[in-house]
Amino acid sequence: MAAMISFNDVSKCYPGGFEALKGVTLSIDQGELILFAGHSGAGKSTLLKLIAAIERPTSGSIIVGQQNIGTLRRSAIPYLRRNIGMIFQEQKILYDRNVFANVMLPLQVTGFDTRTSASRVRAALDKVGLLDKERADPITLSGGEKQRLCIARAVVHRPSLLIADEPTANLDSNYARDIMAVFESFNQVGVTVLISTHDRMLLDSTRHRIIELKQGKLVA
Amino acid sequence: MSNWLSQHGYALIRALRQLAGTPMTSLLSIIVFSIVLSLPAGIFILLENLRALSGHATDSQQMTLILDTAAGSADVELINTRLEEMTVIEGFQFISREVALQELQRESGMAEVMRNLEQNPLPDAFVVNLGSLSAGEIEKMQAMMQAWPKIAHVLVDTDWARKLDAMLDVGRLVVIMLTSVFGTTLVIVMFNTIRLQILTRRDEIELSKLIGATDSYIRRPFLYFGAIQGLAGAALAWLLLYFTIIKLNEALSELARLYATTFTLDPLSWQDSLILILFSGTLGWIGARWSVARHFAQIDHESAIS
Numbered sequence: 001m002a003a004m005i006s007f008n009d010v011s012k013c014y015p016g017g018f019e020a021l022k023g024v025t026l027s028i029d030q031g032e033l034i035l036f037a038g039h040s041g042a043g044k045s046t047l048l049k050l051i052a053a054i055e056r057p058t059s060g061s062i063i064v065g066q067q068n069i070g071t072l073r074r075s076a077i078p079y080l081r082r083n084i085g086m087i088f089q090e091q092k093i094l095y096d097r098n099v100f101a102n103v104m105l106p107l108q109v110t111g112f113d114t115r116t117s118a119s120r121v122r123a124a125l126d127k128v129g130l131l132d133k134e135r136a137d138p139i140t141l142s143g144g145e146k147q148r149l150c151i152a153r154a155v156v157h158r159p160s161l162l163i164a165d166e167p168t169a170n171l172d173s174n175y176a177r178d179i180m181a182v183f184e185s186f187n188q189v190g191v192t193v194l195i196s197t198h199d200r201m202l203l204d205s206t207r208h209r210i211i212e213l214k215q216g217k218l219v220a
Numbered sequence: 221m222s223n224w225l226s227q228h229g230y231a232l233i234r235a236l237r238q239l240a241g242t243p244m245t246s247l248l249s250i251i252v253f254s255i256v257l258s259l260p261a262g263i264f265i266l267l268e269n270l271r272a273l274s275g276h277a278t279d280s281q282q283m284t285l286i287l288d289t290a291a292g293s294a295d296v297e298l299i300n301t302r303l304e305e306m307t308v309i310e311g312f313q314f315i316s317r318e319v320a321l322q323e324l325q326r327e328s329g330m331a332e333v334m335r336n337l338e339q340n341p342l343p344d345a346f347v348v349n350l351g352s353l354s355a356g357e358i359e360k361m362q363a364m365m366q367a368w369p370k371i372a373h374v375l376v377d378t379d380w381a382r383k384l385d386a387m388l389d390v391g392r393l394v395v396i397m398l399t400s401v402f403g404t405t406l407v408i409v410m411f412n413t414i415r416l417q418i419l420t421r422r423d424e425i426e427l428s429k430l431i432g433a434t435d436s437y438i439r440r441p442f443l444y445f446g447a448i449q450g451l452a453g454a455a456l457a458w459l460l461l462y463f464t465i466i467k468l469n470e471a472l473s474e475l476a477r478l479y480a481t482t483f484t485l486d487p488l489s490w491q492d493s494l495i496l497i498l499f500s501g502t503l504g505w506i507g508a509r510w511s512v513a514r515h516f517a518q519i520d521h522e523s524a525i526s
């Protein structure tokens with residue numbers, strides 16, 4: 001299968017001089033589910049941010065789909081991101097609107113018509129088991145439910161790539177296993193899934209590929 | 221196309237919701253817009269009315285030839301022929317001393333005094349309609365006629381209109397200056413209003429960028445917000461001025477009645493009203509555009525660091 005994402009000798013150095021990634025080369029095939037392991041500060045988040053062009057590489061080249069992230073025009077970034085679903089470490093839920101409206105956002109920004117959007121939002125909420133909470137205020141959700149909301153928001157526009165940065169960080173192990181199962185179900189229908197985690201239990205129990213990072217370098 | 225429309229419709233709805241969400245702030249900035257706009261617009265209305273008045277005066281410029289009291293009917297006949305030969309003037313009218321006296325008696329309420337006069341002290345006169353001749357031409361004509369026989373005085377009564385015109389020019393300059401100073405102020409007001417809006421919606425803006433919203437999509441509701449406030453401010457200013465004029469006209473009609481004339485102020489013409497409203501909407505839009513450019517760049521910069 002063709003490589004969906006490839007890193008070629010990628011380094012990322014932040015303005016303060018901190019080198020988050022050092023000469024990373026890797027290739028990810030379409031339809032893979034990969035866990036990125038490593039301590040905090042090992043470069044997992046940076047690596048995921050580079051794929052979504054939230055950060056740009058200092059050197060080396062990153063190809064996502066057919067596009068080179070290093071040279072991608074600023075105006076092309078939104079269209080790259082529309083093929084990616086992202087689950088952020090800090091969740092980024094908007095508390096001024098209900099669950100339904102939160103999940104609706106990715107469709108709204110791409111200009112989906114409202115009727116199709118509504119059925120898609122319900123489908124996404126159904127997949128993560130939040131359909132009965134669509135009118136709920138997100139502040140009333142439990143930690144696990146909030147994370148499910150984030151997942152529904154990440155998949156509502158049916159992206160081919162799903163990126164989750166520490167999705168189980170603040171959840172107890174039962175919830176974490178649930179969340180992992182949701183990711184696996186997306187992977188089974190062909191979505192490429194990239195998850196960063198430092199959750200040992202999750203890493204030990206998985207049968208998927210694990211890429212480990214240590215101080216910005218790949219550990220063989 | 222329908223997608224484009226729905227995107228704009230959606231931005232408009234969001235802008236209106238933003239307005240409704242902060243009714244007090246929105247109302248205050250609309251009021252600021254209307255007050256700031258109504259001053260130059262009000263002066264403009266006064267100038268337009270004065271200009272109409274003076275335009276009326278300069279369109280019908282007149283020159284009065286006052287004959288020597290010793291002039292006889294032969295002299296009058298001579299002047300009459302000369303005036304008839306002049307093609308540049310629009311027309312003329314002879315007012316004999318007898319007619320002048322009768323009119324004076326009728327109009328000035330000095331009938332008693334006049335009746336007691338032993339002889340008519342008034343001279344014969346010609347009133348010449350000059351049309352819209354230039355000041356230079358009038359001056360040349362005045363000098364020429366002054367040299368005609370039996371002419372005592374040649375009076376031109378358009379000086380005040382020309383002075384008024386010059387003052388109106390100064391007034392127009394003042395309006396332009398006020399408009400640019402106040403316009404800048406309004407842009408700054410809107411810059412700040414939008415800045416606050418952006419700060420309160422910062423999370424939404426950041427998230428929208430991350431989930432693939434284009435810059436113009438994120439910008440659009442703020443631009444609508446600015447433009448709507450500008451338009452609403454101008455509409456309010458227009459209403460303010462309109463009712464002020466109605467009130468002023470009531471007072472003026474009383475004053476004019478005492479002077480036995482009619483004078484009313486006209487409100488802004490519909491073209492000028494349209495210009496006022498579009499101008500204000502544009503100012504709001506510019507302020508919003510500027511604010512968005514400035515503060516979105518800041519958000520980009522800060523979220524890149526974190």
